[in-house]
Amino acid sequence: MSIATELSPAGTPRILFLSRGDVAAAGGDHSELYVQTLRTALVAHAEGRVVQPLKPYLRAQGKDGHIADRIIAMPAHLSDPGVSGVKWIGSKHDNPNRVGLARASGVIALNDPGTNYPIAILECSLISAWRTAAVTCVAAAALARKDFAEVAVIGCGVIGRAQVEALLQQFDHIRTVHLYDLDGAAARRLADEVTAERPELAVRVADSAEEAVRAGDLVVPCTVTDQPYIRFDWLGRGAFLSNVSIMDVHKDVFLGADKIVVDDWDQSNREKKIINQLVLEGKFSREQLHAELGEVLGGRRPGRESDDEIIVLNPMGMAVEDIACAAEIYTRAKQQQIGTWLDLY
Numbered sequence: 001m002s003i004a005t006e007l008s009p010a011g012t013p014r015i016l017f018l019s020r021g022d023v024a025a026a027g028g029d030h031s032e033l034y035v036q037t038l039r040t041a042l043v044a045h046a047e048g049r050v051v052q053p054l055k056p057y058l059r060a061q062g063k064d065g066h067i068a069d070r071i072i073a074m075p076a077h078l079s080d081p082g083v084s085g086v087k088w089i090g091s092k093h094d095n096p097n098r099v100g101l102a103r104a105s106g107v108i109a110l111n112d113p114g115t116n117y118p119i120a121i122l123e124c125s126l127i128s129a130w131r132t133a134a135v136t137c138v139a140a141a142a143l144a145r146k147d148f149a150e151v152a153v154i155g156c157g158v159i160g161r162a163q164v165e166a167l168l169q170q171f172d173h174i175r176t177v178h179l180y181d182l183d184g185a186a187a188r189r190l191a192d193e194v195t196a197e198r199p200e201l202a203v204r205v206a207d208s209a210e211e212a213v214r215a216g217d218l219v220v221p222c223t224v225t226d227q228p229y230i231r232f233d234w235l236g237r238g239a240f241l242s243n244v245s246i247m248d249v250h251k252d253v254f255l256g257a258d259k260i261v262v263d264d265w266d267q268s269n270r271e272k273k274i275i276n277q278l279v280l281e282g283k284f285s286r287e288q289l290h291a292e293l294g295e296v297l298g299g300r301r302p303g304r305e306s307d308d309e310i311i312v313l314n315p316m317g318m319a320v321e322d323i324a325c326a327a328e329i330y331t332r333a334k335q336q337q338i339g340t341w342l343d344l345y
């Protein structure tokens with residue numbers, strides 16, 4: 001079924017605007033919506049039922065700018081439900097300290113593939129954070145040890161917080177959350193929030209990234225660094241690392257792990273990211289990749305096969321994830337009459 005152009009009473013096209021609050025009211029502030037939607041979208045991606053051009057990065061400061069200062073355009077089309085769209089997400093690493101705003105915000109525009117007209121505009125930071133956390137959750141179900149109990153999150157900003165919340169929502173066997181942030185106050189703030197919501201859970205603020213990583217069965221870096229610091233020998237046997245912020249792990253992690261899984265090979269092998277550096281050095285290749293995540297979720301490739309394996313997921317973040325989740329939120333918002341209709345003409 002396709003998502004279709006809406007007409008105003010005057011017969012002219014209109015679009016639905018969903019603010020961040022509207023996105024939350026339509027179910028976009030809980031992992032459930034994202035986990036369900038992403039499983040389908042990731043399998044569709046692996047089976048070639050989506051169109052997803054490589055995303056361009058607009059860096060106004062060029063190579064001199066901070067790695068997290070950019071605006072990224074992420075277009076995709078999915079045939080089920082029939083929907084096209086683009087996420088246009090802007091980020092400045094120092095927004096939190098300089099202007100008191102979150103690092104990233106942006107919009108998702110959804111389009112009707114029948115007319116290619118825009119049909120909705122959604123604020124995207126909530127969707128981005130939750131879908132990224134949900135990718136870790138669906139991956140953990142296939143790639144982490146079934147009994148993983150110790151979770152380590154490095155970097156306790158917006159993305160780190162969503163990872164912790166979604167993992168706790170999806171896995172009730174988590175025993176301890178280990179947090180580390182270069183900014184100790186950020187780690188303590190998140191620890192206090194989690195403890196207030198779940199007093200039964202052990203929440204530890206680590207003194208170093210190494211201490212947190214060594215403690216984790218499931219490790220999630222969510223920083224804004226461009227300097228690798230996580231070494232392979234920090235990872236215990238059986239660990240699963242969801243490499244959300246991409247640049248935190250040293251090359252030896254990719255070379256030493258038993259299985260490397262990516263969301264999309266072409267997106268991972270570019271922009272001088274660590275995998276791309278290894279490919280350029282002749283040390284890694286598509287053949288050495290275990291799978292794309294959707295291949296594992298769809299049963300075409302195995303997930304974890306023993307409690308001993310060290311498995312790394314490199315989730316660059318895909319437009320199909322954002323567009324699929326935004327389409328689900330748009331559908332629910334319309335059903336619940338949430339949002340503001342705007343005339344396009």
Ligand SMILES: NC(=O)c1ccc[n+]([C@@H]2O[C@H](COP(=O)([O-])OP(=O)(O)OC[C@H]3O[C@@H](n4cnc5c(N)ncnc54)[C@H](O)[C@@H]3O)[C@@H](O)[C@H]2O)c1
Pocket residue numbers: 068093096102103104128129132154155156157158159160180181182183186209222223224225229243244245315316317318
């Ligand atoms: N893979 C994906 O799909 C995906 C999606 C969204 C965001 N991200 C990435 O997630 C990361 C975090 O985003 P955010 O919005 O939470 O940013 P944020 O600025 O809100 O938080 C980042 C936190 O990391 C801390 N930090 C920075 N360098 C560190 C280091 N070396 N060690 C420990 N802590 C460090 C900062 O103090 C800050 O608290 C970004 O790199 C972003 O690009 C990835």
